[in-house]
Amino acid sequence: MTIKQIIEQIEQKQSLLCVGIDPVMERLPSAVVNTDKPLFNFGKQIVDATHKYVIAFKLNTAFFEAYGYRGWQQLEELAAYIKEQYPQIFLIADAKRGDVLHASQMYAKAFFEQMPFDAVTVNPYLGKDVVLPFLKYEGKWVIILGLSSNPSAWDLQLIQEIGTRDYVFEKVFRYGSWWGDENKVMFVAGALMAYKLQQIRHIVPRHFLLVPGVSAPGASLEDVLTFGLNDNYGMIITISRSIIYSSQKDDFAVKAAEKAHQYQQAIELNLKKIQQRKI
Amino acid sequence: MTIKQIIEQIEQKQSLLCVGIDPVMERLPSAVVNTDKPLFNFGKQIVDATHKYVIAFKLNTAFFEAYGYRGWQQLEELAAYIKEQYPQIFLIADAKRGDVLHASQMYAKAFFEQMPFDAVTVNPYLGKDVVLPFLKYEGKWVIILGLSSNPSAWDLQLIQEIGTRDYVFEKVFRYGSWWGDENKVMFVAGALMAYKLQQIRHIVPRHFLLVPGVSAPGASLEDVLTFGLNDNYGMIITISRSIIYSSQKDDFAVKAAEKAHQYQQAIELNLKKIQQRKI
Numbered sequence: 001m002t003i004k005q006i007i008e009q010i011e012q013k014q015s016l017l018c019v020g021i022d023p024v025m026e027r028l029p030s031a032v033v034n035t036d037k038p039l040f041n042f043g044k045q046i047v048d049a050t051h052k053y054v055i056a057f058k059l060n061t062a063f064f065e066a067y068g069y070r071g072w073q074q075l076e077e078l079a080a081y082i083k084e085q086y087p088q089i090f091l092i093a094d095a096k097r098g099d100v101l102h103a104s105q106m107y108a109k110a111f112f113e114q115m116p117f118d119a120v121t122v123n124p125y126l127g128k129d130v131v132l133p134f135l136k137y138e139g140k141w142v143i144i145l146g147l148s149s150n151p152s153a154w155d156l157q158l159i160q161e162i163g164t165r166d167y168v169f170e171k172v173f174r175y176g177s178w179w180g181d182e183n184k185v186m187f188v189a190g191a192l193m194a195y196k197l198q199q200i201r202h203i204v205p206r207h208f209l210l211v212p213g214v215s216a217p218g219a220s221l222e223d224v225l226t227f228g229l230n231d232n233y234g235m236i237i238t239i240s241r242s243i244i245y246s247s248q249k250d251d252f253a254v255k256a257a258e259k260a261h262q263y264q265q266a267i268e269l270n271l272k273k274i275q276q277r278k279i
Numbered sequence: 280m281t282i283k284q285i286i287e288q289i290e291q292k293q294s295l296l297c298v299g300i301d302p303v304m305e306r307l308p309s310a311v312v313n314t315d316k317p318l319f320n321f322g323k324q325i326v327d328a329t330h331k332y333v334i335a336f337k338l339n340t341a342f343f344e345a346y347g348y349r350g351w352q353q354l355e356e357l358a359a360y361i362k363e364q365y366p367q368i369f370l371i372a373d374a375k376r377g378d379v380l381h382a383s384q385m386y387a388k389a390f391f392e393q394m395p396f397d398a399v400t401v402n403p404y405l406g407k408d409v410v411l412p413f414l415k416y417e418g419k420w421v422i423i424l425g426l427s428s429n430p431s432a433w434d435l436q437l438i439q440e441i442g443t444r445d446y447v448f449e450k451v452f453r454y455g456s457w458w459g460d461e462n463k464v465m466f467v468a469g470a471l472m473a474y475k476l477q478q479i480r481h482i483v484p485r486h487f488l489l490v491p492g493v494s495a496p497g498a499s500l501e502d503v504l505t506f507g508l509n510d511n512y513g514m515i516i517t518i519s520r521s522i523i524y525s526s527q528k529d530d531f532a533v534k535a536a537e538k539a540h541q542y543q544q545a546i547e548l549n550l551k552k553i554q555q556r557k558i
Binding site for chain 2: 015020022024058062063064068069072073096097098099101102103104107108109110113123124125126127128129130145148149150151152153154155156157158160161162165168171172175214271
């Protein structure tokens with residue numbers, strides 16, 4: 001998928017929303033649990049109900065691996081289903097893989113050849129070697145973990161370098177932008193502190209950011225968009241549990257769609273507000 | 280598995296060797312490729328041929344995921360086979376996972392509940408949250424990526440902190456040793472520069488190190504053991520391709536066993552040499 005196609009989706013749907021599908025068996029409605037393929041069926045219904053409001057779907061591999069090879073098989077089937085039904089929607093494997101060159105090649109094979117994902121999230125701790133194999137695939141993307149939004153993100157990411165005074169996460173954005181341009185590389189940029197997105201935009205003005213953690217304290221949608229948008233929009237806002245678990249009863253897909261629609265409308269409103277401010 | 284059981288294996292076999300099983304279809308002998316379960320059959324034959332010389336086996340998930348859910352199924356079968364046949368051998372999932380708390384829980388479930396691994400390698404970039412869920416399992420281990428031995432390891436791992444002058448990889452060893460003691464936590468410590476193991480031993484005198492990259496220039500087995508051993512031995516030397524691909528013909532298992540035996544003998548010799556030096 002090209003950056004142009006992503007921007008077309010954004011403009012057509014007036015949305016930056018990505019729905020993250022993280023199925024935990026204990027939280028699925030019983031009508032879904034009591035089927036042959038609960039993970040697939042849950043995901044399929046969420047996708048069919050929300051696709052109008054989203055520009056991306058994100059499947060986190062952890063939630064499929066936890067159910068063994070049958071879980072992995074459902075991950076494959078769900079990815080194939082999404083790509084077949086909604087080829088214009090950007091499909092992300094949230095796998096956070098990161099290994100040395102010859103192993104990283106095999107991960108690229110898994111997500112880009114065995115499965116039809118458009119993008120994979122990767123962990124930069126082992127450096128450039130992790131990213132290179134993914135960049136060889138035409139029309140595919142790598143999304144590098146830059147700044148995460150979890151409580152212990154600071155342990156390593158906020159170590160400050162001697163001399164340059166750069167933080168480790170800033171190094172990741174800088175190096176990542178050297179490894180691949182805005183047509184191949186995106187970054188995870190957690191919204192825990194919206195003002196940090198401003199720092200990040202200085203380093204990577206042109207790359208897309210995948211932003212989790214919106215609506216946490218200190219990360220209102222308006223702040224996040226104000227600090228993070230660029231001339232290509234440049235942001236994908238990813239929301240998982242607060243959409244997919246809006247209801248745990250049989251109306252889960254309807255409720256998820258309502259919630260996704262609310263997020264899309266809030267994004268549309270803020271996009272307009274910010275555009276008007278610029279005029 | 281307890282640290283005592285690992286030490287018993289070391290003393291009984293006079294070995295620190297771990298064989299890494301990274302099956303790449305193109306490199307497997309045709310007799311294996313032309314079976315229903317090539318990855319499993321290759322792994323099984325390697326395991327049966329080399330188990331006398333090793334204290335650990337390591338399966339890298341990348342090499343199974345690359346072949347889809349059938350690959351994952353063979354990973355499960357191979358792990359189950361090894362644990363059933365050789366329960367005293369330490370079984371490592373080289374998965375390099377690393378995600379936020381609620382996703383990390385699912386990875387722990389995958390490797391410790393769905394599969395019988397004793398240990399999983401994890402990536403510390405997201406901090407303590409990654410490690411916590413794995414520590415909750417009695418008798419299981421987490422192996423934190425500290426210093427890797429790939430060419431781009433330096434990109435992030437050798438960033439030096441303002442004030443403390445610590446390198447990022449040193450922080451990982453220090454924090455990791457706070458997160459879990461030597462009965463729960465090990466570290467990957469690449470042998471690219473054997474003298475670095477000395478630095479690492481100052482920070483984590485008691486923890487086990489999983490050491491890839493031995494026999495690279497600047498990382499002779501003798502140097503690595505001299506700098507890395509502690510009172511509990513404290514080292515697992517992991518070798519993959521130079522053992523499992525000793526031959527790509529039908530004699531691959533016999534040749535792998537010969538190579539593993541050579542490594543075991545070299546380890547035994549060096550262990551004796553170093554012990555004598557101490558007397």
